[in-house]
Amino acid sequence: MSTATAHEPQGQHQSKKAAASGWIGSALEYYDFFIYATAAALIFPQIFFPKGDPAIAIIASLATYGVGYVARPIGAFVLGHLGDTHGRKQVLVWCMFLMGFSTIAVGLLPTYDQIGLWAPALLVLCRLVQGFAVAGEISGASSMIMEHAPFGRRGFFASFTLQGVQAGQILAAAVFLPLAHYMPAEQFNDWGWRIPFLLSFVVIVAGWIIRREVAETPAFTDKAAQKDRARSPVIDAFKYSTPDMLRVVCMALMNVIPVVATIFGAAYAVQPAYGIGFAKDIYLWIPVLGNILAVLVIPYVGNLSDRIGRRPPIIVGALASGLLAFGYLYAISIKNVPLAICMSLLMWGVVYQGYNAVFPSFYPELFPTRTRVSAMAISQNIGTAITAMLPALFTFVAPPGAVDIWLKVGAIAFGITVIAALAAFSARETFRVPMNELGRADATPMSKDDYDRLRQEALASSSEPKTANA
Numbered sequence: 001m002s003t004a005t006a007h008e009p010q011g012q013h014q015s016k017k018a019a020a021s022g023w024i025g026s027a028l029e030y031y032d033f034f035i036y037a038t039a040a041a042l043i044f045p046q047i048f049f050p051k052g053d054p055a056i057a058i059i060a061s062l063a064t065y066g067v068g069y070v071a072r073p074i075g076a077f078v079l080g081h082l083g084d085t086h087g088r089k090q091v092l093v094w095c096m097f098l099m100g101f102s103t104i105a106v107g108l109l110p111t112y113d114q115i116g117l118w119a120p121a122l123l124v125l126c127r128l129v130q131g132f133a134v135a136g137e138i139s140g141a142s143s144m145i146m147e148h149a150p151f152g153r154r155g156f157f158a159s160f161t162l163q164g165v166q167a168g169q170i171l172a173a174a175v176f177l178p179l180a181h182y183m184p185a186e187q188f189n190d191w192g193w194r195i196p197f198l199l200s201f202v203v204i205v206a207g208w209i210i211r212r213e214v215a216e217t218p219a220f221t222d223k224a225a226q227k228d229r230a231r232s233p234v235i236d237a238f239k240y241s242t243p244d245m246l247r248v249v250c251m252a253l254m255n256v257i258p259v260v261a262t263i264f265g266a267a268y269a270v271q272p273a274y275g276i277g278f279a280k281d282i283y284l285w286i287p288v289l290g291n292i293l294a295v296l297v298i299p300y301v302g303n304l305s306d307r308i309g310r311r312p313p314i315i316v317g318a319l320a321s322g323l324l325a326f327g328y329l330y331a332i333s334i335k336n337v338p339l340a341i342c343m344s345l346l347m348w349g350v351v352y353q354g355y356n357a358v359f360p361s362f363y364p365e366l367f368p369t370r371t372r373v374s375a376m377a378i379s380q381n382i383g384t385a386i387t388a389m390l391p392a393l394f395t396f397v398a399p400p401g402a403v404d405i406w407l408k409v410g411a412i413a414f415g416i417t418v419i420a421a422l423a424a425f426s427a428r429e430t431f432r433v434p435m436n437e438l439g440r441a442d443a444t445p446m447s448k449d450d451y452d453r454l455r456q457e458a459l460a461s462s463s464e465p466k467t468a469n470a
Contacts, residue, residue: 018148026164069388071131076377079136083373084233096207098133107197139377147217152455158361159302250423252383293349301357317354322417329406368439
């Protein structure tokens with residue numbers, strides 16, 4: 001046994017399979033989540049709500065998007081408990097089934113013209129199930145990949161969870177783009193928008209095939225871990241990990257950046273009430289290009305966090321992306337498409353990934369194995385739930401016709417990213433802490449020299465692919 005692996009739980013590590021499962025599962029599941037987000041901004045105000053005041057329709061539609069986030073803390077309690085008591089693998093399969101069927105249901109819903117107020121009511125119900133299901137995805141997938149990862153490579157491998165999320169958003173927009181561009185507007189609003197939702201049947205089939213192939217993690221199946229397994233992980237998480245859970249809640253407020261980029265930005269750019277007038281298919285390219293760049297950047301940032309730590313990329317990414325939100329919204333306000341694309345590439349595609357690529361390893365590393373999924377799921381989803389109502393808040397603070405919309409929304413976004421950066425600064429560094437000691441406030445990180453030596457041992461003995469700067 002090498003010196004490196006002596007510090008890790010013993011068992012079968014499936015680093016490649018776990019990373020592939022996390023990547024593909026997250027991509028498929030967040031494809032479902034993001035097609036709803038896109039439709040809530042572009043389509044639903046016209047078909048699921050009364051035709052009176054367009055501003056009210058926009059606010060109501062974006063609020064249904066937020067309802068999904070409200071359900072996420074509830075799902076986090078239930079799915080987090082299952083992940084810590086029955087295993088990471090089982091909870092991920094359940095997440096996939098719930099998300100797939102609820103998304104198909106959205107694609108089958110009648111419109112407001114057909115059934116009146118029942119249409120938005122059923123839309124909210126489907127969104128609640130979506131939010132419940134997605135609550136366990138990131139925490140379960142991140143924990144599974146991180147616990148399967150070789151020593152000194154947790155940041156790199158766990159980053160593939162979020163690379164899959166970005167790929168899911170690319171896929172969501174890629175499905176909408178040809179439909180929005182080539183279909184007549186009347187047909188698209190009538191039935192064309194349903195196609196991406198019905199394609200979620202693929203999510204159910206593919207998710208089942210992929211995730212049944214991955215073994216449970218050594219950290220979960222380890223004999224010592226089984227004896228130490230919490231009967232009520234949720235209670236234990238609050239009892240022993242409340243300070244770190246509060247830090248994660250605050251860091252998860254970074255969800256404000258994707259809200260600005262893909263939700264409020266979409267409504268601001270394309271809804272006639274705002275008077276900007278971006279074509280829907282042109283605007284859809286903005287997050288697509290940003291996410292293509294993010295997919296390329298994420299593994300390199302994850303690998304960087306294995307060398308310099310988790311906190312520096314998160315802090316820099318939070319503050320810089322918050323500042324760039326001003327430029328992005330300003331570009332939309334002056335109807336400058338090339339500048340909006342440039343700002344999106346910088347804010348969303350590059351700088352934000354300092355946070356996005358690192359939190360899948362940093363969050364689970366803050367908690368012990370026995371409560372890891374519960375603690376991460378609950379705290380992360382509470383944080384994102386707080387940001388869920390931001391699209392409606394932004395529209396309330398800066399409604400159509402208001403002056404300096406970009407400045408008002410940008411200021412709120414930057415203030416939130418400052419809170420996230422301060423939370424990361426206050427957290428302890430985890431990248432040099434052995435797996436068996438993660439979650440202990442008194443854990444002593446390895447010295448830099450010992451860590452570098454053990455990491456090189458793991459790299460030399462591992463058959464895992466290495467990035468260019470590994």
